[in-house]
Amino acid sequence: MKLNKQNEILTFIQHKIENEGYSPSIREIAEKVNLKSTSSVQYHLDNLIKKGLLSKKPNQSRTLTSNKLISTFKSVPIVGEIAAGAPLLAEENKIGEISVPQDKFSENLFALKINGDSMIDAGIFHEDIVVIDKGVEPKNGDIGAFMINETEATVKYLDTIGNKRYLVPANKIYENQEITSNVQPIGKVVSLFRDI
Amino acid sequence: MKLNKQNEILTFIQHKIENEGYSPSIREIAEKVNLKSTSSVQYHLDNLIKKGLLSKKPNQSRTLTSNKLISTFKSVPIVGEIAAGAPLLAEENKIGEISVPQDKFSENLFALKINGDSMIDAGIFHEDIVVIDKGVEPKNGDIGAFMINETEATVKYLDTIGNKRYLVPANKIYENQEITSNVQPIGKVVSLFRDI
């Protein structure tokens, strides 16, 4: 099975939507990928739709949408220092915004700017931005964000040793911290961004 | 001047594009905002276009775009394995796409999926995605992408020791590799993405 045309068509549609803001018509696709007949394009579109890579509304023009398309982003707030007493996502804690693809977006996402090198062995560096899903409670072995004493947010591994639960840094020079009532889980770390 | 209908139309268009991924037709707008005639809608669209709030292509269906909604992201290709002989950014090397904010975008950007752990001490892990700027030549101390023997792309530190230049991994178990004629610099690594 020759996927060249199919891929060519798919990426053309995606780029058209990204750059122009709307889907191409079938004849525009035909011209772009050097097919003389609209039905040839239909043939490939049907296959792409069967594969779940595209969607369209029947009998409606320019309603092709790429299911994988990243064109729609939503922004999530970046939290820096936690102002004493203020709720985590209060305006005064916000130092910026980061955008995530809509297919990965949920209302529960926010981002945290890493301060320090306690997770360096996990590849999380000072000033990296980590995205946190408040809707997912970190489990053993996960990297999670935790609130300590309601004033400080920290990112650590969560692990159980014996029958106690610990915040475990990824850096030998720091020590495990037992999770007591002054530690509240915030959510699970799901992705990371770094400017180099 | 009564702005109710105009605003109603504008927000309907924006929502339709956000939720469905494509613009409504004029008749769909008419029905939604309770106008009986398509030309009534045209009347408002003309005003919205004059105000610069909307754009459209003449004689093309569903090409309304909200200028406020234009995607602030552009996609850059992700390159995986390099097919022997094929140019770096050839279609056959492409394994996906990643989006970067438009203010950081340039035509010189592309992304590379990291294979292996040779840069682990620089916080660059297996399967991370690094974005590379082909327009910036990596300097001493920079992390750069390099093409080896025109068949393999690698990400390493660039460093000068004595009067020789080396590709320097960030992992003790790998060794420096002297830069000779079979190593071509591709560009500088500028950012990094990771799914956790």
Add this chain to the structure above:
DNA sequence: CATATATTAGAACAAATGTTCGAAATAAAT
């Protein structure tokens, strides 16, 4: 080579859609 499968082409059709014009209705201004 013969057969099946995948791909492309061509044409014709029906429906969706944008465009235009004049007139009617409504609201605003004088």
Add this chain to the structure above:
DNA sequence: ATTTATTTCGAACATTTGTTCTAATATATG
């Protein structure tokens, strides 16, 4: 109240566009 501007309507028209069917061509498969 009269005039003016704004908004809506209706209908007709020209294109654009998606859909479908059949046949031709290329590509793979045994």
